[in-house]
Amino acid sequence: MSPDERRSVGALAVLYCFRMLGLFMVLPLLALYAADLPGATPTLIGLAIGVYGLMQALLQVPLGWLSDRVGRKPVIVGGLLLFALGSAVAAMADSIEGIVLGRLLQGAGAIASTVMAMVADLTREEQRTKAMALVGASIGFSFILALVLGPLVASVSDLAGVFWFTALLAVSGIALVIWVVPTPQRADRSTRSNGAQWGLLAHSLRDGLLMRLNIGVFVLHFVLTAMFLVVPGLLEGSFTVDRASHWLVYLPVLLLSLLGIVPLMILAERKGQLRWAFLVAIALVFVASLIVGIVPSSPVFYGGMCLFFVGFNYLEATLPSQVSKAVDADGKGAAMGVYSTCQFMGAFAGGAGGGWLLQHAGAHALMGACLGLVLIWWLAVFRTGPDVHSGGTPAAAQ
Structure with missing residues (x-):
């Protein structure tokens, strides 16, 4: 640069x-x-x-x-x-x-x-x-x-x-x-017509690979937001961690999760098994949701949180790169706009919908909803197979 x-x-x-x-x-x-x-x-x-x-x-x-x-x-x-x-x-x-x-x-x-x-x-x-x-x-x-x-x-x-x-x-x-x-100079910006821009947006909404990636980021942020409706209360109530000391839990969990991402990166990049890295990462989010739902002993709970952030951090970093690879240069802006919209809608649904579910059905029901969504996502990735996206990106790479 x-x-x-x-x-x-x-x-x-x-x-x-x-x-x-x-x-x-x-x-x-x-x-x-x-x-x-x-x-x-x-x-x-x-x-x-x-x-x-x-x-x-x-x-x-x-x-x-x-x-x-x-x-x-x-x-x-x-x-x-x-x-x-x-x-x-x-x-x-x-x-x-x-x-x-x-x-x-x-x-x-x-x-x-x-x-x-x-x-x-x-x-x-x-x-x-x-x-x-x-x-x-x-x-x-x-x-x-x-x-x-x-x-x-x-x-x-x-x-x-x-x-x-x-x-x-x-x-x-x-x-x-x-x-x-x-x-920035105005001349550097896109000069496409409104019709062309709407066409690119429509393509982003119709494309099967992009749709699966968008659904994935929706589920991921639904679960993240739902987790933080439940986890802080469990730390303070079930495990008697004073709220001023919650950072002492989050810091080691997050640092350990960064180490946990390394095997997934090796599997995806060096072994060429991106699809299986995705499946493992989604499975980690599933297991973590299950652990939070049953509220086991504190070591198991903290281990579950570490697994969650391994899966979350890997998927959060990899999903947008897959979106950008699935479209050509002219379509990247529209595709990323739709992707960001799905990401934030997942956060809204996990917060507002998750809060309603927590109030009326309890934490077990909320985590059960998370488990169901994550399972559907895992099955969708598992069943995709080696078909090739029209832009040359393997659909299995999601």
Whole structure:
């Protein structure tokens, strides 16, 4: 990469990290801290977790389209302002409804697709894959940091302090965009007609391989969000881990999970068995959901959480790369837009639907729903076979 590309990609990776920290930091906290608010129920807590994903799913593609018309920077700055406003609303909320409103406003700042488009704008085609990988790595780093940092900040300043911290991250991101990230040239952007863009979007919705990948990311984020409706309460209640010390559980689990990804990467990359690596990773998520559902002894439970993050981290990193390989250059933007929408819809369904199920049927029913979805996904991948995608990507590679 050239010095300008490194500076641009580095700044956008930091911006993305700030943005995802703001999302992930509250994930292990809301099920615990929001329960103390007046009127809180599992359904409303689940809605508070999931409504962010709903707004992201609804607005990701429209805001990406808007950025093609008015420029990337105005859309990114506007999205960060909305995220900061939502954080402030949630920080000052004295009811669960206020938290839901704040999370809704946070989610309305749906800038992920615009940031990725800006990465493409500011890099040469031969450097684009590397640039996307660096931004993707920042997401993984932010996830690990958030699960540790969130409980630490909350132990000092409660949930309100976490939301104020995420507002500060958003404001810092605005400063990065305005003063560090270069403004892309409009000529670098796509000149396709609206009809052509809608055609690419329709293809992304019809294509069988892409559909299976999109269903996969929906299930993965459904289960992730549902897990954090149940796991924090189990740590505090069943295993008597003080909520201020939850990071002492998450940190070693996440670090060990990173080591666990290595065999899957060897199986996929060196042995050429990507399909079987996917099947193993999905099976790990299934086993972890089963362990959480039966709530065994603490060592088994912690082992189950480690297995979950091995499977989750591998799939989270590999699914988008498979989407990008399944389409040609002209279709990548539309395909990734649909993929991101399914990802966030999974988070919404896991939060809102999972919260309702938790309230009316209990934790066993919620984890049973997760098991059913993961099993369907595993069977779909297992039965795909060695057929070849029209673009030359093996369908089994999902």
